[in-house]
Amino acid sequence: MSRAVRYHRFGGPEVLELQEIPEPHPAPDEVRVRITAAGLNPMDWQIAAQPDMAARFGITLPAGFGSDFAGVVDEVGAEAVGFATGDRVYGGAIGRSVADFVLVRTPTTTLFPTPEGIGDEVAATLPVAGLTASAALAATGLRAGDTVLVGGAAGGVGIFAVQLAVRAGARVLGTASEGTFGFLRGLGAEPVAYGPGLADRVRAVAPEGITAATDLFGRETAETALELGVAPERISVVADGPAPPPGVRKVGAFDAASGALERIADAVRSGDITVPIAATFPVERIRDAVTTQAGRHVHGKIVIAL
Template sequence: MSRAVVYETFGGPEVLELREVPEPHAGPGEVRVRVTAAGLNPMDWSIAAQPELAAQFGISLPSGFGYDFAGVVDEVGAGATGFAVGDRVHGGAQGRAVADFVVVGTPTEVTEPLWHTPEGISDEVAATLPVAGLTAAAALAAIDLRSGDTVLVGGAAGGVGVFAVQLAKLAGADVIGTASQGTFAFLRRFGAEPVTYGPGLADRVRALAPEGVTAATDLFGTETAETALALGVPPERISTIAAGPHPPGGARATGGFDASPDAMARIADALLAGTVTVPIAATFPIEQTRDAVALQAARHVHGKVVLTLRPDPH
């Protein structure tokens, strides 16, 4: 037997249970990963709480939990390619990541990717990259962000936001990030000029950027996209990740699945070079998954929340 976090009804953190489940094994063309860390994303607990959203991701009850994971390959099925026992890896497994073992196919798919983890990047950091890192990269690629841009980033202190801010700075852009007052010092560490979200945002942005904003990405809802339109930013230079398939004013909807094939390698290189860092706000053992989800769902955490897994002593 092995352990996995599962839920049998939709709801808040209270529906998540750590259970003993049959140990999965790699079949033909598959590899099994012993998971050592799983990064949490708002998508995870939103899916667990909202049946309609779960259906969009093909998830039905009962379900496992989480998407981002990192660990070590410990089984390789017949015909599986690209990975060997002992390889450190990170990737995505929809509704299965928070478990002792994850089985994924090879060659890996866009929806459930698997990458080798470079030496110098910890499993805890690697487990934060698939959703947040790729979503940030896609959000900036969708607006063709380039050196000299002044970009407005909505939700800049969130899990995706901290990647977007750093990748935008790396591209040579000036960054204005919407956030709550309590996160201003945190955002300035990454080179962003923070601005309070809410009514009057457009006026506050004009004061910070009198020469104008040239691009924007909204990582939370629609406020930043609507503000950018009001400031005269062309819709093709505005991206959204959480506004549904039809963002305001013809802005571009995108997500991690749209990231370029080399995006993860570029993020890994930046991490190794020290030009991008991942702020991990808190780590919890798998036994405290409910507490970890409750912390993140409160939206007051600065950075990523990661679950750690150690082999079951039994």
């Protein structure tokens, strides 16, 4: 037998259960990954809570939980290609990552070799957040010399968006609570408190104006950018929120350019991008982990250890 987090009805963290299930084995064209770490994302608990969002990803009850993982290939089907037993890997499997094992069909674009120098906890945080950040910035047409406003800059996607924008040569203003200001400065952003009056605070920090914006939480940042005169085509919002203002592009991880994740992993390996781990929870405390992440006050990523 093996373990997997599953839920039989939609709802909050209380619906998540760590269950024993039959140990899976790969089909001829699959590999099995023994998962050691799973990174959580807002989309994970949103899928578990919202039937319409689950349907968009083809998930029906009963369902597994989580999207991002890292671990080691421990079984290889006779016809599987690209991986061998013992390979360290990371990747994505929507609705299946918080489990002892995941099966991945090959050839695949969702499983990658883990670069030397990157631990499994960090590797497990990269796919959804890294790709979403890359797509969100690309949708704004970000370029060197821009002044970009990043909404939700201290969150799991925000930490990647801030650092990617800084690496691209942009000046980065990041919205956050005052308690995260020091944290954001350490990533290269100039923090601005979110909430009523955001436009005035942005004007005070950047009187010459902003040229692009990406909203990683809600719509306040996108609406503020429009108020400040940013063209709608230079503003993006993430796909798991409400509808964006007219002309503003809505993006998600699937919109990232080919090779984006490998480039992010290389930047992490070289030290050009850091990945703050806000907390690591054992899988037995999955409900506590999701409650913590859903509170939207963590600085960085939440990881489940298996």
